[in-house]
Amino acid sequence: MKGLDQSRPLSLYIHVPFCTRKCDYCAFYSIPLSAAEPGWIDRYVSMILAEIGALSEEWGKPFHTIFIGGGNPGILGYANLRRILEKAEENGMPEEVTVEINPENITPELQGLSDVLTRVSVGIQSMDDEVLRRLGRNASRADNIRALELLSSMPFRWNADIITAVPGESIGRTLKDIEEVASYNPGHISFYCLAFEEGTPLIARETPVGEEAEAEFLEKGWQRLRELGYEHYEVSNFAKSGERCLHNLVYWNLGQYIGFGPGSEGSVGYSTVTSMRDTPEIGRFLSSPELECTPLSSAETEEEFLLVSLRTSDGIRKSGYRERFGRDFDSVYGGQIASIPDGCFTDSPEAFALTEKGFMMLDWIILHLAMGM
């Protein structure tokens, strides 16, 4: 495959584009089951198996990590998930293998995948039926409780997603969500503000809480998560010790990964990367999937690198930056850093990283630094 660096690890992302029904806020590429044609799921699984088979043969060694996301991969059923994972693990077991499953699809049989799966991610989003209704989620509070109980008794590492700043919800409600979810002891929690995306039923119906209120929801939520023992290691992600998501760290370090499934993305290479996109539409994907490759220039690669790596609390390691781009970080960015407000970053001879105050103005800081490139 063009641009693939055989000397560096490679991860695999598999996008499952099916959902029971569409949540009101969702702008991901996914098809509600009511709109899926008969046979699509079987043909999708066959196509994914073929794509993984061809890549595994070329790669010839274990993938670093695998993540099956969606959509709702739970819709495929555990037997299909096993077929996909067994195919993807033909060259050996990766360091981490995650599957996203919606609460209503988690059953005790999930445990049967423990020989091919190490981690599960569940979209809880809220523990309140009224908030879940506003979001248009399929799962209820009762479904969420059942999923949390099951996951906490299974041998997987696991993550729970929580959405905050939903119109009509209070900060107290968000804090209760965090506390209740944390009481089941997930090693990892993703915590993020509700996004209002164009073309969704949500944007037509509700009004966002506003930037100031969002900042308050985040600040209070971040504080409570820290108090509960979760390290804030990425803008929207929190982990107990040793529980960071290795697969997502690949994205944030601009590591190599290939995505299969309609609309999924990938990135391979090192000093300059090639970004990839799998056929972005289910009909075309099922007839002839193709990875569309776009080689990025050195400046584009560096911009991409800034964009992802400043999301983590580790930030940019200056020796890694020099190795990758052949330049001295302080010489390139020192001038721009001098005009970032105090308290937004830490800067040492080893690393430059943003603080929580910096996370709040992440977009501005990235733009500001990019101007110094």
Ligand code: SF4
């Ligand atoms: S389950 Fe996830 S991917 Fe599917 S509609 Fe809801 S938010 Fe979107």
